[in-house]
Amino acid sequence: MGVADSGGIGGGQAAPDLLVAGAGVAGLWLTVKAARAGLKVMLVEAGNPGSGASGGFLGALMPHGPERWNDKKQFQLQALIDLEDEVARLESETGLQCLYRRSGRILPLSSERARTEALSRAADAQANWGPRFAWEVRHAADIGGWPDMLRAPHGVVHETLSARVSPPGLLGALLASLGAMANVELRLGVAVTGVLPEGKAARLSDGSTVGCGHVALANGVDAFPLIAQAAGLSGSPLGSGVKGQAALLDAGAAPELPLVFDDGVYVIVHENGAVAIGSTSERDYDDPVATDTQLDDLVARARALCPLIREAPVLRRWAGVRPRGVGPDPMLGPVPGAPNVLAMAGGFKTSFGIAHRMADCVVAAVTGTAGPDLPESFTVAHHIAKAARGGKTLKARD
Ligand SMILES: Cc1cc2nc3c(=O)[nH]c(=O)nc-3n(C[C@H](O)[C@H](O)[C@H](O)COP(=O)(O)OP(=O)(O)OC[C@H]3O[C@@H](n4cnc5c(N)ncnc54)[C@H](O)[C@@H]3O)c2cc1C
Structure with missing residues (x-):
């Protein structure tokens, strides 16, 4: 080159x-x-x-919902499936690590309606995601505090398609x-x-x-x-830019922990145990790279959601502008x-x-x-x- x-x-x-x-x-x-x-x-x-x-440092690889299937969801599903092999090829060509893992994802259920909806989506997931990936509605997460049971009074969805990768x-x-x-x-x-x-x-x-x-x-x-x-x-x-703010925490978490996604907050454990928290979604902003109290609120919500990171020190705060078409x-x-x-x-x-x-x-x-x-x-x-x-x-x- x-x-x-x-x-x-x-x-x-x-x-x-x-x-x-x-x-x-x-x-x-x-x-x-x-x-x-x-x-x-x-x-x-x-x-x-x-x-x-x-x-940034989020790297969440989360699918669209399995319901109301269309060609856009199919495109993304195939991409999420293929990425595993794409990353393996890159790693073997370069000898470098992308720190990819299909960790799955937990979605806390906060109402009976959400639980009923989630139950109906299990069949959609089977039909549209295929037999390799599950969408299961459970009474509680496997690991205590990931997320807090009080945040999931109607149980959780545990799906096994989501993954994460290290952006850097x-x-x-x-x-x-x-x-x-x-x-x-x-x-x-x-x-x-x-x-x-x-x-x-x-x-x-x-x-x-x-x-x-x-x-x-x-x-x-x-x-x-x-x-x-x-x-x-x-x-x-x-199109235009939508600003997002995110934080990285020194959590020493187990790298196999699934992503947690709740009401716009997502929590992602990376291979080195650091936990990424995302993201704000801001159409109006003055400084595209500044972080502010909106990120403080987000971190507080993530700590309440996953008590395991309640005391974890913040390593990095970051903001970027996502490209969004009309x-x-x-x-x-x-x-x-x-x-x-x-x-x-x-x-x-x-x-x-x-x-x-x-x-x-x-x-x-x-x-x-x-x-x-x-x-x-x-x-x-x-x-x-x-x-x-x-x-x-x-x-x-x-
Ligand atoms: C807080 C936050 C969290 C996010 N979390 C996730 C996530 O978990 N998972 C996910 O999939 N996505 C996530 N995203 C979105 C994701 O980061 C973006 O969709 C993605 O980075 C866009 O990549 P891009 O290459 O299109 O644009 P960019 O990464 O913005 O790259 C564009 C490049 O073009 C260069 N450039 C600009 N103008 C010119 C020019 N005229 N000529 C030459 N070069 C130019 C810029 O310097 C830049 O390097 C997140 C974004 C933010 C802000």
Whole structure:
């Protein structure tokens, strides 16, 4: 791999087949997958890899509910299943650890209605998740205090599909993987500022223009205006940022403990026993990276939920801005009117579980081969139509 701080392609170098903007979890997976497919890739990152929303420490890999099945849930399910093998391959290629574990998840049930609903979903899980994964309604969690029984007066759901991964571990392995490939060039400290109308070149912040076969916009919340520009749109934005705050606790917890998710609070034990707590969901904010009393409240709620972490000291507080399209679904694939420009944006709260499969879709579009089925609600056209209708009000739990 070549690494450069800035500058255009020169000196007779062949133009890349694919220029990727953004080295978060989306752009890194895309670069690795495209390079594995034999494409010559230039990855352009405005700051450093992981300097956007992917630079946190949550790494929850939680499925959508098993009820009211649709192609978006199927896409995510397949992604969550495949990630286990994807991580194993990355680890064996690089010798690095992503600290992945399918730990499962506990959902406390706080009302009889919630319990009845949960019971009805067991059959949905069996039908839609298949026999490998369970959704069981129990009277209490297996481990006392995880969560507190008083928080689960009507029992718990224990599902075995959820997993977690270490975000820095995964990003490190992806970087090491692309670092070993001769057909990847990494440009740090330079931003993509625009895409030429036909999508066969990108303008960079250092004043250069790089010719290429395709451009993929995987630059997080900053992808939305570039996608709109490539589609020749002005007016309603195609997406926005939703800030999230999170904390990491020095808990010395057993790494096999399941995730706990209750009323927007999630608690994730990592392989080293540290416990991550997430996350706030803020549409309005002044400082995208500041943490404040909303995080204090979240930590207090998590401590009440899981007494095992009641006294655990806080190691780190962090905030980032999630890329959210006009709807909560990812924005993926060719940009209408600019077929050589591909979107890989809007992963919102789910990117760590699905970015590898999103990357397969983009690579398939570039190489003209068969890839995973793309749900209609993921297409850029769907998002553009939604934006034209005025989008949709963000629900509290989106
Ligand atoms: C508090 C919090 C908790 C979260 N928890 C989870 C979780 O548990 N599980 C989960 O799956 N997801 C979670 N998410 C969401 C997840 O982090 C995001 O969906 C994901 O990181 C988005 O990845 P990305 O690569 O699309 O964008 P980013 O990670 O934001 O990466 C975009 C990159 O593009 C670069 N860039 C920007 N503009 C340009 C440009 N013009 N040219 C070149 N480069 C550019 C940026 O510097 C950045 O490095 C969480 C997010 C937050 C904030």
